[in-house]
Amino acid sequence: MTNNKTSVTYDAQDLWQKDRNHFIHPFTDFSLFHEKGCDLITNSEGIYVEDVRGNRFIDGIAGLWCVNVGHGRAEIGQAMADQATRMAYFSTFNNLSNAPATELAAKLAELAPSHLNHVFYSCGGSTANDATIRLVHYYFNRLGKPTKKHILSRNNAYHGTTYMAASLTGIASNNWEFDTLDHLVTHLSEANCYRRPEAMTEAEYCDHLVDELESAIERIGSDNIAAFIAEPIMGAGGVLMAPQGYHARMQAVCRANHILYIADEVVTGFGRLGHFFASEAVFDTQPDIINVAKGLSSGYAPLGATLISDELYAVLSTPQGLGGVLSTGFTYSGHPVSCAAALKNIEIIEREGICENVRDVGPYLERKLKTLAVHETVGDIRGSHFMMAIENVADKTTKELLPVEARVGDRVAAEAQKRGLIIRPVGHLSIISPPLIWSRQVVDEVVAILDEAFAATTLSLKADGYL
Structure with a gap:
């Protein structure tokens, strides 16, 4: 190096x-x-x-x-410099695009679970999670289900600090004296095997957490719940490992109740657990949405992305009517320099094993x-x-x-x-x-x-x- x-x-x-x-x-x-x-x-x-x-x-x-x-990768710096001098920025709104964002979207679709073929870019993990919830609400509006707005998250979850992402975050001290959108979010128990009730085996603890999800759905009503969001392993909330089978069982309950399953892989993605994506390879889940950032560019440039299933895209991409557009996004969505950094980063991860x-x-x-x-x-x-x-x-x-x-x-x-x-x-x-x-x-x-x-x-x- x-x-x-x-x-x-x-x-x-x-x-x-x-x-x-x-x-x-x-x-x-x-x-x-x-x-x-x-x-x-x-x-x-x-x-x-x-x-x-x-x-x-x-x-x-x-x-x-x-x-x-790792730090100081000259080839990532060079890829960024080459792109910046060729074309540092141009809009990706409406009918415009750029080569690095396009190539990266195709590469992410290749690496992700096979049903996740569509990429919405943001600027980092918080904005990826924020954008995801907006898209999820829009999705259900388009399906004629406007009451499906509520999001299930977990205590001690960390999903970011922008307004919606902070509301999803379940670390109490993160939001001391900050306002949150409490009417949109319910926090379930974190999956904390170290501090589970003493009398419970790990299997019984898993049953307990799944039962809690089912009870929450019954109480709130599945017609009012849009999605459940979870980190495969909780990061800032304590690197908490769920009991064996937890994620697959939680997803099964969500599927049975027509609730979307969102995997926040901002930390676990791009190799931290030994795979580009951990959800399917490690935890046997097939999320409707996976959010990534951090390791996507190895921190060399700010970048986040929401990977969306074919099923969701079929609804999101249906025109609202003449003149209707998907009116959300960021000036820097698909920023060419950040996407160039991510492409080179992925190349290094693959090339060096x-x-x-x-x-x-x-x-x-x-x-x-x-x-x-x-x-x-x-x-x-x-x-x-x-x-x-x-x-x-x-x-x-x-x-x-x-x-x-x-x-x-x-x-x-x-x-x-x-x-x-x-x-x-x-x-x-x-x-x-x-x-x-x-x-x-x-x-x-x-x-x-x-x-x-x-x-x-x-x-x-x-x-x-x-x-």
């Missing part, structure tokens, strides 16, 4: 000050930000990133679940991470392949959590970063979602760092009276 990047020198203090004074970051913790500001990442290559002061780290979060092929690498190294990562269970705060180690989480607890037997003010996730992340590894703290969780090019040797190095980080965290928690 080559990276012919131009060296840029920054004044570290000046850049830090400008960032603190002017940049409103997503998910900023303002109780810390005004004093500490942000760590500024200025360079990257392969599995490594470098901060403004020259400190080098293993990237354990793939930027944010998305840099699947990156999905095969995940299927080989992923189970090894799972096994090695489980050795961290010896640490006093490690309650659960879960996930699949290159999508993993460690849940930190105060007591392994009761699964009681540490107080919020202990900031256990932040402590583990800080200790790891001191040792050259960036992981993602989410409350009491430590999340690992690396570039998909990690080797077994890198896994060994990462787990050794985490071993030291958890040991140091335990000592600091005890010193501060939390354990």
Whole structure:
């Protein structure tokens, strides 16, 4: 892998000050930000990133679940540059199109489950989910079923932060003092095997969750419910793995009640679980819609897409009447530079066997991470392949959590970063979602760092009276 990047020198203090004074970051913790500001990442290559002061780290979060092929891929940059100088942008509204968007739509149809042959572009995961719900409502309006508006989501689901997507999101803290469209969404229980009722087997827990869906449909009425949306594995909500057979059974209930099944594969798509799409290959489901973003372009350019079934397209593509159009979309739908990046990204994934690498190294990562269970705060180690989480607890037997003010996730992340590894703290969780090019040797190095980080965290928690 080559990276012919131009060296840029920054004044570290000046850049830090400008960032603190002017940049409103997503998910900023303002109780810390005004004093500490942000760590500024200025360079990257392969599995490594470098901060403004020259400190080098293993990237354990793939930027944010998305840099699947690794950093600094010169050929993706070149594909973007070539497209930008040939034609950076032109509208895709009405009767206009461009070559990269067209080629990418055909490639996605080739890679996706066979019934998903139509692509609606957006700018990222949140907008993909927002656009999907608008299209779903339009679909049922066109069928003469205008009451089918309600969406079933799940507690601790993460579907984005635009207005509708935030309403679908079931992480309570995400929406503190923000408004949501509660009249359109009902949240069912998350599928959390670690915290299922003690008396239940995994199979009984699956029955319980399916029963809950059926009860919700009976209560709300199937004539009022448009769709159920689910991540194959919950991401930001805790990397929660559903019990065996859950997704297929939930889809079967939806089908029986004429409710669409939407798979949010913004995180799981493009190799994170060892396949371009996880829904069918891993979870034996055939969604009516799959939403993607993140790994679609490996984060090299903003891009989202909604993959729509032939059955839905047959309705969406029927003219409303003379002069009627599908009046939704974005200025940057099918942006040619972003689509060029995605095409090159997919080419790299296929050419280098990156999905095969995940299927080989992923189970090894799972096994090695489980050795961290010896640490006093490690309650659960879960996930699949290159999508993993460690849940930190105060007591392994009761699964009681540490107080919020202990900031256990932040402590583990800080200790790891001191040792050259960036992981993602989410409350009491430590999340690992690396570039998909990690080797077994890198896994060994990462787990050794985490071993030291958890040991140091335990000592600091005890010193501060939390354990």
